Amino acid sequence: MIIRSLADIQTMIPGSIIDERYTSVMIHGVSTDTRTIERGNLYVPLKGATFNGHQFVKEAFDKGAAAALWSKHEPNAPKDVPLIFVDDTLVALQQLAHAYRKQLRTRIIGVTGSNGKTTTKDMIASLLGTVYRVQKTEGNLNNHIGVPLTLLRLKEDTEYAVVEMGMSGFGEIELLSTLAEPDVAIITNIGESHLQELGSREGIATAKFEIVKGLQRGGLFIYHGDEPLLQTRVQQCMLSHVETFGMAKTNDYYPLDIRVQADGTSFTVNRWPNEMFHMPLLGRHHVMNALAAIVVARFASIDVAHMKEGFSRLTVTKMRTEVIKRDDGVTIINDAYNASPTSMRAALELLGQLTGYRKKIAIVGDMLELGDQEIAFHEQIGEMIDPQSIHYVLTYGTRAKAIAERASERFRAGCVRSYDDKRKLAADVQALISAGDVILLKASRGMKLEEIISLLNE
The missing domain is CATH 3.40.1190.10 (Mur-like, catalytic domain)
Known part of the structure; x- marks a missing residue:
């Protein structure tokens, strides 16, 4: 992590101003969050539509921050603490990172x-x-x-x-x-x-x-x-x-x-x-x-x-085709971090290709941020699911109902179901599964479909 004096930081952030009393102060790392700040960090107070990090600068120092940025446009700057005055704290963070990268x-x-x-x-x-x-x-x-x-x-x-x-x-x-x-x-x-x-x-x-x-x-x-x-x-x-x-x-x-x-x-x-x-x-x-x-x-x-x-020895970030083996002999493929039509098709094709499982159950939720074509994209997913290789399709969310509507045209009655309640969905899945089954979870991040896993364990 970055370890520099405030004199160094001043040269790395164009136009920044530091009281000469503090130029020898050393910072060890950078934080934008007082909840996770560590001793010696430079605290960067960011400003958004509903928050202003400048309100937490005193807290940052109380928790061990060595110094903090402060926007020249913000009033009531705290006295007698190492502050680096900048025009925009976000831009300054980016400038500091770029300068450090070049070093x-x-x-x-x-x-x-x-x-x-x-x-x-x-x-x-x-x-x-x-x-x-x-x-x-x-x-x-x-x-x-x-x-x-x-x-x-x-x-x-x-x-x-x-x-x-x-x-x-x-x-x-x-x-x-x-x-x-x-x-x-x-x-x-x-x-x-x-x-x-x-x-x-x-x-x-x-x-x-x-x-x-x-x-x-x-x-x-x-x-x-x-x-x-x-x-x-x-x-x-x-x-x-x-x-x-x-x-x-x-x-x-x-x-x-x-x-x-x-x-x-x-x-x-x-x-x-x-x-x-x-x-x-x-x-x-x-x-x-x-x-x-x-x-x-x-x-x-x-x-x-x-x-x-x-x-x-590869380990990947959680919820990316994460395989979970339950004690009851059921396998869960947790791919619920995010979803688009491309990744949804890939996940369903994977489920269809798997062999050695009694029942294969696809639990799929809404794909978000698809614009005017969102329903058409969900319908296309429903049309591509193969009833010969996937046994059950359970959907969660208003958009995903379009997946169920198209899939149900080719599946046996009762094998495709739509839900707007995760607890009800989980209860029905728990009643459906047994040892040797595999479940796929796939949806956009905003749907939080991974919550099904903990609901199944209740």
């Missing part, structure tokens, strides 16, 4: 995409971690506040950092990319997430492609080569080093063989046709994320043996 020798891997960016981040960190000192984005710190905090948490001796970059509108990825200045930039895919804000898949592709704005001169750009919307943009942009991955053999990296097994997914790659990679994740769609990670590993000169080791 580090750490190589940055920037990851964005509509689906799979968190899992790809975890894979890259696992592969790189077999050889190098690596840090990665923690939790969901992937926005205009989270990325600066991620950069400021980097240790001086970290060799590689994997930084996830999320967005909801135009200009956001460009900001994050210019702050992080990645040595490698990755777009996992272009899906339908944020259609409500960006209007079309073309708009999503434009927004995601902003990641090249901060790419280091001569840096590596990696993208899903099966996506025409990305192909077109790459052709129009002067990038010196580009690698692609995908299913098509026109890509630099593509799979030759994919096998989904009870303990994970195995695959081979065109570059090493006789080498089988195995990862403890279920689903063919994860192979695309793995290919992106392999391209980064090659960039970092990691050999196949270490790649295999990295995949074998």
